[in-house]
Structures are given as structure tokens and as C-alpha cells.
Amino acid sequence: MQGTVDGFSYGLVTPLVAFLMACLGGALGLRCTTRALVVAHSWRPGWLALASAAIGSGIWTCHFIAMTGFEIAQAPIGYDRTTTYASLALAIVMVGAGIFIVGYKGAKGYPLFTGGAITGLGVASMHYLGMAGMHFDGWFSYDLPTVAASVVIGVVAATAALWAAGQVRGFLWSVGATFVMGLAVCGMHYTGMAALSVHLHGTGDAGSGDSPAVLLAPMLIGPLAFLLLAGVVVIFDPLVVVGRRDWAPAEEKPGVPARALVPHQTRRTLARPARALDHQGSVGYRNL
Incomplete structure (x- = not known):
């Protein structure tokens, strides 16, 4: 028996x-990835791991x-806890895996x-594995x-x-x-749901597992703890906000474990020779 589904039972609230x-x-997650691209190598794994947890949780x-x-x-409908987790x-x-590749190899080319x-495949795999954790009196089929x-939507949008x-x-x-990433996840999800057909046994038995209301909290x-941690780190690290155009890594010195970040404008000012008046009143230059 064909089942009748409603993906918007709460209207536009859930989408x-x-x-x-x-x-x-x-x-x-993407701002943590941005930070990882300009930070010293010793700090990069931590930023990329935090980015992975934030994006995956989102x-x-x-x-x-x-x-x-x-x-x-x-x-x-019931949900199996193990499969859902x-x-x-x-x-x-x-x-x-995708974030670490970009973080270490760069966001261009191969x-x-x-x-x-x-x-993108991670987004799709999470979706269909989560669907496999749903229990009800019937089964799903997909177009x-x-x-x-x-x-394809997930891969293209995630790459962008x-x-x-x-x-x-x-x-x-x-x-x-951020907007493209949100579209990637939601577009992939609702396109995947459009491929879904529900077939019921017709016995009227309830699905095993817990209901969404019981599992929600x-x-x-x-996931919310991961997002909160990433949010706190981003808020209290102002360099995450400004980006690499305004901040660049200074040269490492022997014995200094991490590179400091200094503004480009400051570096240009320090490198510019200063003007000075000689004893005859003419303008000359001397290096700082």
C-alpha cells in the first residue's frame, strides 16, 4: 500500500x-577553516577539527x-538511536576529511x-544513513x-x-x-526527500524506536555543544572575522613556536623609509 507523506507538517517553520x-x-565551520589557512602549522589541526565538528553538527x-x-x-515513525548517532x-x-584536504592543500585545483x-558526499551519506534509522510499518523506495x-547538489554547493x-x-x-553552504545542505535534503516513496504493510503496527519528540532534546x-564551542572561539578570536586580506603571517624567528599575525598596512609602514631633513634643509631618506 502506498503511504501518504507530509514533509511540512509544521508549515515553513521546520524548513x-x-x-x-x-x-x-x-x-x-568555514570561518574556522579561514583561520586555519593563515595560522601557524602547529595550530592548524585544531582549527580544522573544530571546523569539521561545527559543519558536521550543523x-x-x-x-x-x-x-x-x-x-x-x-x-x-520511530528512530533507532544507534543509526541516528x-x-x-x-x-x-x-x-x-574534505576540510583537512582544503586546509592543507589549498582551496583551488585538485x-x-x-x-x-x-x-558533499558526507552531506548525502549522513542524510541517507539517517533515513535508514527510521522505523515504521513499511519501507522506503527511492527514485x-x-x-x-x-x-550532485551537495557536491557542487559544498565545493563552491x-x-x-x-x-x-x-x-x-x-x-x-555561509549562504551557499546552507543551500547545499537544505537543497540536498529536500531533493533527497523528493526522491522518496513510502510503501506500507498495512498491519497498523507502530514502528520501533523513539519518536522525534522524545529524541529531540x-x-x-x-551537536549544539559543538556549535556553542565553535561560536565562543570565533567570537573571542577577532582574527577569524577580518580574513587574510587584512592580516598576514609574519616571518617566523628561530625559537618562536608560532607566527604572529600583523596587519599588511603596518608591515608596509614599517618597511617604508622615513624622510628626514639634512643640515642644508633638503629632504633625504633614511631607513628605519
């Missing part, structure tokens, strides 16, 4: 909140919030396309061309977001990268 969570995770939170608006009219871990690991592909389209983050050109680039604690 909008899901999009905002995807943008939040993307904003924090992706998973977006998916779970969107799924609270998904209902099957003839069958209640595994989808969160998968998102963080695969996004992390590293960019490889990192973007892995990140393969639409599934392929959802994966990583490219924009790699440009590190200030606030507008950050906003653009405890399952969001971990």
Missing part, C-alpha cells in the same frame, strides 16, 4: 529553522529538525574538487535519478562554499560562503 542551523554550522541538526516535520499519515559521526568524519566532493541529483571560504576576503565572502545536546 526555515533547518536552513538557519545549516547556515550557523557553515558560518562557524548538517546533522538541519536534517533532524527538518525530519521533525516529516509524517506518514497511516503509520507512526552514527549518521552524526559520519557527517563529522567525512566533512572533516584539492578543492577533492575536498568538495568528499564534503535513483533524483537521488543522483541530490548528491569551500572555494569561497578559501578566498578569505572579508565579511561579504563569509556571508556568501537529548540528541541535540552534543
Whole structure:
């Protein structure tokens, strides 16, 4: 028996909140990636790991919030905890792989396309693994061309977001990268849901597992903690906001473990020779 589904049982509330969570995770994660591109190598793994956790948590939170608006009219839905948590871990690991490639190899050329592909596949893998954790009196089937389209959307948009983050050109680039990342996650999710068909056994049995309402609070604690940590770090590190155009790594000196970040303008001022009047009143130059 064909099931009747409703992906917007709460109207536009769940899509909008899901999009905002995807943008939040993307904003924090991409700005941490930006910071990793200009920081000393010893600090880079920590920034990239924090970026991976933020983006992965934002992706998973977006998916779970969107799924609270998904209902099957003839069958209640339950969620398997283990599979649902595994989808969160998968998102963080695969996004992390893509982020680390871009963080160490650069956001252009082969590293960019490889990192973007892995990140986009991570978004898609999290989605379909999360769907596999849903239990109800029936089964899902998918339209393969639409599934392929959802994966392509995730890969292309994730690649574009990583490219924009790699440009590190200030606030507008950050906003653009964040918006693209949010579109990547939500576009992939709802395209994947459009590929879905529900088939019911017709027995009327309830699905095993916990309902979304029961799982919502405890399952969001971990991802929200990651997002909060990333937010605190970003807020209290002003260099994350300005980007590489305004800040550049100074030269490392022997015995100094990390490179300081100094403004380009300050470096130009220090390098410029100063003018001075000689004893005859003519203008001359002397080096600082």
C-alpha cells in the first residue's frame, strides 16, 4: 500500500529553522577553516577539527529538525538511536576529511574538487544513513535519478562554499560562503526527500524506536555543544572575522613556536623609509 507523506507538517517553520542551523554550522565551520589557512602549522589541526565538528553538527541538526516535520499519515515513525548517532559521526568524519584536504592543500585545483566532493558526499551519506534509522510499518523506495541529483547538489554547493571560504576576503565572502553552504545542505535534503516513496504493510503496527519528540532534546545536546564551542572561539578570536586580506603571517624567528599575525598596512609602514631633513634643509631618506 502506498503511504501518504507530509514533509511540512509544521508549515515553513521546520524548513526555515533547518536552513538557519545549516547556515550557523557553515558560518562557524568555514570561518574556522579561514583561520586555519593563515595560522601557524602547529595550530592548524585544531582549527580544522573544530571546523569539521561545527559543519558536521550543523548538517546533522538541519536534517533532524527538518525530519521533525516529516509524517506518514497511516503509520507512526520511530528512530533507532544507534543509526541516528552514527549518521552524526559520519557527517563529522567525512566533512572533516574534505576540510583537512582544503586546509592543507589549498582551496583551488585538485584539492578543492577533492575536498568538495568528499564534503558533499558526507552531506548525502549522513542524510541517507539517517533515513535508514527510521522505523515504521513499511519501507522506503527511492527514485535513483533524483537521488543522483541530490548528491550532485551537495557536491557542487559544498565545493563552491569551500572555494569561497578559501578566498578569505572579508565579511561579504563569509556571508556568501555561509549562504551557499546552507543551500547545499537544505537543497540536498529536500531533493533527497523528493526522491522518496513510502510503501506500507498495512498491519497498523507502530514502528520501533523513539519518536522525534522524545529524541529531540537529548540528541541535540552534543551537536549544539559543538556549535556553542565553535561560536565562543570565533567570537573571542577577532582574527577569524577580518580574513587574510587584512592580516598576514609574519616571518617566523628561530625559537618562536608560532607566527604572529600583523596587519599588511603596518608591515608596509614599517618597511617604508622615513624622510628626514639634512643640515642644508633638503629632504633625504633614511631607513628605519
